[in-house]
Amino acid sequence: MRSQYMPSSSxxxxxxxxxNEEVRARAKMDAIINSLHDEKITITRYDLDLxxxxxxxxxxxxxxxLADYKVLIIKNPHFLTEQKExxxxxxxxxxxxxxxxxETTVLIIDAIGYEIASNNEIYKMLQKVAYxxxxxxxxxxxxxxxxxxxxx
Numbered sequence: 848m849r850s851q852y853m854p855s856s857s858x859x860x861x862x863x864x865x866x867n868e869e870v871r872a873r874a875k876m877d878a879i880i881n882s883l884h885d886e887k888i889t890i891t892r893y894d895l896d897l898x899x900x901x902x903x904x905x906x907x908x909x910x911x912x913l914a915d916y917k918v919l920i921i922k923n924p925h926f927l928t929e930q931k932e933x934x935x936x937x938x939x940x941x942x943x944x945x946x947x948x949x950e951t952t953v954l955i956i957d958a959i960g961y962e963i964a965s966n967n968e969i970y971k972m973l974q975k976v977a978y979x980x981x982x983x984x985x986x987x988x989x990x991x992x993x994x995x996x997x998x999x
Contacts, residue, residue, distance in 0.1 A: 858882055858916075860948035861977040862955045865963060868982035872959050874997075875980055876920065879955065886915040895923045900937040904944050907952045918953045927956075927963045927970055938969055945972045 858879060864872045880890060889911055893903045903921060911917040926938055948954065956973070959982070963970055973979065 858953055859978050860950065860953060861945060861973070862953070863958060863973050863977045863979045864956065864982065865958045865961070865979065866982040867960055868984050869959050871985075872957070872980070872982045875982070876955055876957070879953065880918055883916055883918070883953075887913070888916045888918055889914045890918045890920070892920045892922065895921060895925060900926065901940060904937070904940045907944055907954055908949055910949075911951050916951050916953060918955065920955045920957060922957050924956050924958050924961065927958050927967055928961055929964060929967060941969060942972050945969075945976050948976070 862876075862879065864876065866872065880888070891906060893906075895903075903919060906917075907919055926935075926941070944954075956977070
């Protein structure tokens with residue numbers, strides 16, 4: 848696995864958020880976006896229940912329009928739960944993209960609440976190229992500490 852920790856000084860091209868703690872994961876996604884505050888960015892959110900993965904990949908390989916960077920957030924990545932041996936064509940497009948991500952695109956895959964198949968071909972590729980952050984539920988003491996750290 849490439850990394851379980853987010854880089855502190857730069858933004859990577861691909862992130863995968865897993866686990867079951869949605870609030871902290873959203874905060875980390877916002878931190879990635881906010882780290883680009885000096886740049887002109889566009890943010891697009893895709894729900895794969897409503898749109899085909901091919902459309903997301905086409906957007907990812909297109910240069911940003913009137914911006915320095917684009918952030919694409921993928922919600923409902925069911926492709927990570929599949930354990931099939933056959934790879935669908937749109938999955939192959941994603942695998943090809945992950946081999947050489949576009950420098951001006953930040954791809955965030957929001958897999959919070961999904962049980963990811965560890966032998967999934969796309970997940971194996973993400974382990975090589977993405978920063979993976981697994982957020983688990985905090986107990987009461989940890990949650991209070993996290994809230995205190997958020998306060999100015």
